[in-house]
Amino acid sequence: MKNAIKVLLVLIVPVMVATSCKKDVSENDPGKPTGGSGTKPPVENAYNNVVETKPPVQKGITINVNGNIGGYQQALPALYDSTTKRYPLLVFIHGIGELGDGSTQLYNAANVGVARLIKDKKFPPNFVVNSKNFSFIVISPQIKKWDYTTVAKDVNDMITFAINKYRIDTTRIYVSGLSMGGGYTWDYAGTYASRIAAIAPICGASGPNDSKVKTIANAKLPVWAFHNDDDGTVASSNSKNWVSKINALNPPTKARLTLWPTGGHDAWTKATSPAYKENNMNMYEWMLQYTRIK
Template sequence: MLSALALFSCSKTETSLPVEVKPPVKDTPVVVPPPPPKDTVKSQTPGITAVKLDNQSGTIKNYQLFIPADYNNKKDTKWPVVFFLHGVGERGTDINQVKNVGIMKVASGKPFLIIAPQCPSDEWWNLKSLEILYKEVMAKYNVDVNRVYLTGLSMGGFGVWDWSAAYPEKFAATIPICGGGNASYATKLKDMPIWDFHCADDPTVNVSNSRDMVKALKAVGSKILYTEYPTGGHDAWTRTYANAEVYTWLLQQHK
């Protein structure tokens, strides 16, 4: 009897502790980092090499390419690029003729790519073919589209005026040397940074070709720079491409 009473007494005073029900533990999601971007910058051979144009539909079939020494080590760098148009003497099918003329002759150490196409024999610089080259270069190399420059000598100087007037939006600055253009180009090029060079005693391309272009451009408000060497004959390019100030000025120009 006492045992039953004691048992009854204990059961009356016992308090049931609540059972804590915890929500199910969710697995912490595993964050998988995205794969690193693929290296889209193809390594190039530093220095000067001859390159065959992928698109062979134009008259330009190949070009000399200059790649700066640290191009492959700076894959995040967008490089300035200079298009160089040679003169009559380098036309033909031997691309090596372009290797040691004009800006290509002093390419070593320059902080930009140089593209020097070859014009076929008995032809002039063809704008359609130059545009094919331009499109391929923009897609193939790691270049800064806001710092694309154009220079050329003699026949190439005429080519500079023609190409830049036809497509002024493509170039940040131009350096035509001992060439000439059409005065009607002035309105198209009035905002283009231009530094023109010519020798006063040029027997091949009369200096009036540059003087007329400079006059026409200044008449529409252009800030064109013009350097006229008193002597030097047709060769106004050797001292121009050897002048460090030319490249300092050039690389300061951008769209």
């Protein structure tokens, strides 16, 4: 009997030792990073708490998101493929001068706004808000045609696509854009305000209507708008009227408007600059204060 027990222990102990030393290389293990699909549920790994120090990596992606978006500029944190965590999403929409097919003209979408900052390595890899570190996934879609009837759908389709493809923290989705894209931002928020955490429209080419204003105010959506008062292309009254009408409904977070006296149509260079701050926060840090409770 004693001999039988000794034999059994001899067989069991090596198996136990081998099992404890084995590295479980699963789809979510740091040794085998997840790709861009985000289909696996996130799990903790050592990389998740590493603060990004290298610039985000941007590249053009040609794909039919819908009939009016044929591609986009994708910017991912440098360590994205080594982590399993979910990231804040910033969708930034260009102006009318950057319209294109999403393929041979896709480079235009990287020449303005946040995508240009990333292209020039001037977009911070990390933001600290409330003692927490954040890095954005930035998606800059290229719109084919400025069709007023599809504006909200275009942005919503882009967000849905991004959620399905990348690891997005769906409580932290933000939308911004300039000129035409600023108008897209207002109109999207006026339709789907409850899906996003904050917006930052810049010299937005859209005037308010009462229904969209009410949607934004009722959703308690934080707004920070930017405009130059001498803008000869898109009247600053657009931004003034949106903000004043929203605030007239007494939302818990008052809509903000930064109105510079001069600068013409280009309010985006200053607005998107990480160096421009109010109350010690730039546009991105301001956004990250807010989450959308699902």
